[in-house]
Amino acid sequence: MMDAILKLDDLSKAFGAVKVADGLTYDVTRGEALGIIGPNGAGKTSMFNLITGTLRPDGGSITFDGTDVTSQSSARRSHVGIARSFQVPQPFAHMTVFENAMIAATQSAGLHGDEAETLCLNVLEQTGLFPKANVLAGSLTLLERKRLELTRALCAKPKLLLLDEIAGGMTEAECQSLVQTIKDIHASGVTIIWIEHVVHALLAVVDRLIVIDFGRKIAEGEPRAIMESPQVKEIYLGIEADV
Amino acid sequence: MNIQDYTVSRSTRAARVALVVTALLLVILFLAPWWAGRADMRLMGELFLYLALASLWNLMAGYAGLVSVGQQAYVGFGGYMLFASTIFLGINPLVAIVFAGFLAALVSVPVAILMFRLRGAYFAIGTWVVAEVFRLCFAQVSSLGGGSGTSLPVGIVKSLASERAMREALSYWLALGAAVIVIAAVYLFLRSRQGLALTAIRDNELAAGSLGIDIWRNKFIVYVVTSALTAMVGALIFLQKLRITPDAAFSVYDWTAFVIFIVVIGGIGTIEGPIIGTLVFFALRETLADLGTVYLIVLGFVAIVIMLRAPRGIWGLVRSRYDLEFFPLSYRVHLKAAKGQDGN
Numbered sequence: 001m002m003d004a005i006l007k008l009d010d011l012s013k014a015f016g017a018v019k020v021a022d023g024l025t026y027d028v029t030r031g032e033a034l035g036i037i038g039p040n041g042a043g044k045t046s047m048f049n050l051i052t053g054t055l056r057p058d059g060g061s062i063t064f065d066g067t068d069v070t071s072q073s074s075a076r077r078s079h080v081g082i083a084r085s086f087q088v089p090q091p092f093a094h095m096t097v098f099e100n101a102m103i104a105a106t107q108s109a110g111l112h113g114d115e116a117e118t119l120c121l122n123v124l125e126q127t128g129l130f131p132k133a134n135v136l137a138g139s140l141t142l143l144e145r146k147r148l149e150l151t152r153a154l155c156a157k158p159k160l161l162l163l164d165e166i167a168g169g170m171t172e173a174e175c176q177s178l179v180q181t182i183k184d185i186h187a188s189g190v191t192i193i194w195i196e197h198v199v200h201a202l203l204a205v206v207d208r209l210i211v212i213d214f215g216r217k218i219a220e221g222e223p224r225a226i227m228e229s230p231q232v233k234e235i236y237l238g239i240e241a242d243v
Numbered sequence: 244m245n246i247q248d249y250t251v252s253r254s255t256r257a258a259r260v261a262l263v264v265t266a267l268l269l270v271i272l273f274l275a276p277w278w279a280g281r282a283d284m285r286l287m288g289e290l291f292l293y294l295a296l297a298s299l300w301n302l303m304a305g306y307a308g309l310v311s312v313g314q315q316a317y318v319g320f321g322g323y324m325l326f327a328s329t330i331f332l333g334i335n336p337l338v339a340i341v342f343a344g345f346l347a348a349l350v351s352v353p354v355a356i357l358m359f360r361l362r363g364a365y366f367a368i369g370t371w372v373v374a375e376v377f378r379l380c381f382a383q384v385s386s387l388g389g390g391s392g393t394s395l396p397v398g399i400v401k402s403l404a405s406e407r408a409m410r411e412a413l414s415y416w417l418a419l420g421a422a423v424i425v426i427a428a429v430y431l432f433l434r435s436r437q438g439l440a441l442t443a444i445r446d447n448e449l450a451a452g453s454l455g456i457d458i459w460r461n462k463f464i465v466y467v468v469t470s471a472l473t474a475m476v477g478a479l480i481f482l483q484k485l486r487i488t489p490d491a492a493f494s495v496y497d498w499t500a501f502v503i504f505i506v507v508i509g510g511i512g513t514i515e516g517p518i519i520g521t522l523v524f525f526a527l528r529e530t531l532a533d534l535g536t537v538y539l540i541v542l543g544f545v546a547i548v549i550m551l552r553a554p555r556g557i558w559g560l561v562r563s564r565y566d567l568e569f570f571p572l573s574y575r576v577h578l579k580a581a582k583g584q585d586g587n
Binding site for chain 1: 246249251436439440442443445446447449450451452453454455456457458512573574575576577
């Protein structure tokens with residue numbers, strides 16, 4: 001691939017007999033929006049944990065922006081431009097929503113003073129959390145916590161944004177507004193990898209789809225073609241291919 | 244709603260009032276040698292030193308998540324370094340206090356590297372073991388009196404000030420200064436970028452790490468700095484006592500159990516908590532001291548009740564009812580036009 005921002009090469013990780021990554025290899029082009037689907041327990045979130053450094057792989061390598069980051073800490077990877085949202089939200093519960101955003105802006109993006117504050121205010125408005133700016137993050141609802149995940153990731157000014165199931169549980173209107181937000185982020189030049197079970201939201205955004213099962217990449221390509229393939233229907237949707 | 248109309252500030256009216264009140268209070272306390280009796284000054288001096296120890300332990304345990312039950316290692320180390328450097332090297336006691344802090348910082352580095360391999364309860368036990376090792380080591384030093392300890396020679400005591408009243412005033416001011424410096428340092432540190440990172444670690448290490456915060460490094464810095472300052476407070480404590488023994492210097496009850504009591508009942512993970520806790524602890528101690536061991540039973544009972552009824556301590560209980568902050572660390576987003584009114 002011409003200009004890959006992220007390269008996974010033969011990445012593997014096992015917990016005992018359970019393989020969460022098994023020879024995972026793919027590239028992500030700069031500026032791309034890549035969708036990831038797969039059944040529960042397929043290793044999607046583990047893959048994000050490997051990319052961000054929360055998990056260390058047993059083998060293989062991860063290259064980000066031309067640098068091998070396989071042995072780098074998650075803090076270091078955050079500094080060079082990888083940001084994520086957690087599937088199970090991880091708010092700083094005793095800090096306000098604004099302060100949660102400030103952590104990302106000051107620690108990850110390395111901004112100071114007014115610059116950091118302005119970024120946070122703008123991102124909070126973009127993600128719709130501005131009215132909750134002074135509320136303690138611990139008192140947010142689940143949907144608001146997911147928006148806080150997105151807010152913090154954006155305040156880190158990422159080059160690569162990893163989104164982990166942020167559309168679940170939303171109403172149709174909320175989902176459409178989320179899709180628009182993610183499209184805007186993508187249009188601003190941020191590369192996106194998005195794990196999502198809400199397939200129609202995913203298909204509205206992504207250029208390419210990868211299907212993962214048992215830690216392996218089992219299909220990859222143009223989203224609609226992938227969704228139509230019998231393999232995906234069998235494994236992901238649980239429908240027998242022959243029926 | 245327009246973003247341009249909003250601004251961010253970190254001060255509150257309560258904090259501005261608190262600042263003025265604190266300044267007045269400090270002036271009154273500074274003048275204590277002119278209005279307080281000898282016994283009261285000793286008591287207040289002890290209170291200030293406990294306040295400093297509690298604030299330091301709170302920074303380490305409440306913010307950095309390093310629940311150590313071995314900080315008596317540094318209290319004792321500081322005390323012994325004061326005695327050793329004044330007796331053997333002839334250093335001025337005031338300089339020796341700073342020197343003790345510097346040496347403690349050096350010693351805490353290898354201890355941190357070793358102890359940080361342990362997590363949670365194992366870390367707590369490990370730090371206690373280290374403190375016991377310190378105690379046993381100092382009990383072996385025969386030139387410092389071995390197991391039975393030693394006294395500060397009269398000549399060194401007199402080098403502070405020749406008159407007794409002046410020495411007592413000086414020792415009171417040093418204690419007051421230690422408390423003010425420690426609380427101010429903790430406050431300024433927590434307001435800084437590093438402090439924001441530490442507060443994030445307090446709440447969620449997983450998220451903190453993935454947002455660019457080097458958790459090990461932050462904890463390491465906090466451990467070394469609090470250990471050095473704890474040793475300086477330890478040096479002050481034994482400069483007041485004028486006598487040191489391994490058992491008194493490395494007492495887990497005096498320098499850790501009571502300190503944990505103070506921080507937990509006051510409110511862990513807040514600056515105000517240790518201040519309230521220290522006042523409550525001394526109030527209980529002074530009213531119940533005559534009862535002997537019953538006093539300790541009451542302390543335990545109070546600790547259990549507060550942990551059950553208010554897990555975040557007395558200050559946590561206050562904060563859950565009123566949006567109050569005397570040491571403003573939080574950021575408030577409010578309308579620019581709002582005059583004297585905190586927007587939401």
